[in-house]
Amino acid sequence: MIFNSKALITQKFSAPNKHFGVDVIPSDGTGLGANIYAPFSGYVMYLNQPGLAGYYLRMYPNTTGEGKSYLIFCHLNYNDWKNRQNGIVEAGSIIGKMGNSGNATGAHVHLGLLLDGKYVDPLLFPEIQTYLGLTPGGQSFSQTGTGSINYTNEISQFWKGLGGIEKIFILLFGVWFVKQYIL
Numbered sequence: 001m002i003f004n005s006k007a008l009i010t011q012k013f014s015a016p017n018k019h020f021g022v023d024v025i026p027s028d029g030t031g032l033g034a035n036i037y038a039p040f041s042g043y044v045m046y047l048n049q050p051g052l053a054g055y056y057l058r059m060y061p062n063t064t065g066e067g068k069s070y071l072i073f074c075h076l077n078y079n080d081w082k083n084r085q086n087g088i089v090e091a092g093s094i095i096g097k098m099g100n101s102g103n104a105t106g107a108h109v110h111l112g113l114l115l116d117g118k119y120v121d122p123l124l125f126p127e128i129q130t131y132l133g134l135t136p137g138g139q140s141f142s143q144t145g146t147g148s149i150n151y152t153n154e155i156s157q158f159w160k161g162l163g164g165i166e167k168i169f170i171l172l173f174g175v176w177f178v179k180q181y182i183l
């Protein structure tokens with residue numbers, strides 16, 4: 001899971017609003033400095049984008065940090081970020097701490113998902129819902145305390161049958177590879 005407690009969604013993905021990710025905070029009230037855990041084994045790359053993503057990281061589903069499909073975690077805590085190095089991490093290891101760097105107005109994690117270089121809504125994927133501590137398949141969850149959202153749709157239905165987040169990425173890399181080198 002991304003935090004020590006399940007995530008609360010504070011802002012959803014919205015292409016019209018140019019918000020290309022989902023904003024989350026820990027539901028247990030932990031603020032600045034909350035641990036962030038790796039969703040899968042892969043390669044972590046630490047980057048800096050002043051005024052926007054701030055101190056952030058990319059999490060690749062491979063051991064090389066190559067390719068155009070990866071997760072991004074933005075607005076990290078600088079004091080933790082500055083001590084980290086690019087490299088391979090195990091699933092569940094701490095990869096950073098929540099901060100408010102860049103254009104964040106408060107401490108949160110902006111989680112983005114790029115597939116073949118394009119941003120897609122991370123919440124469309126049951127594996128990512130699970131990673132956030134939300135129940136896959138459309139169960140309602142808290143959005144800053146009110147309301148509920150049902151994410152059951154054809155995409156999540158399609159992915160429901162798959163086993164793990166790695167499988168999704170392996171499949172997507174397969175599609176990308178075929179497009180790139182065979183077609």
Ligand SMILES: [Zn+2]
Nearest residue numbers: 021022023110
């Ligand atoms: Zn955001």
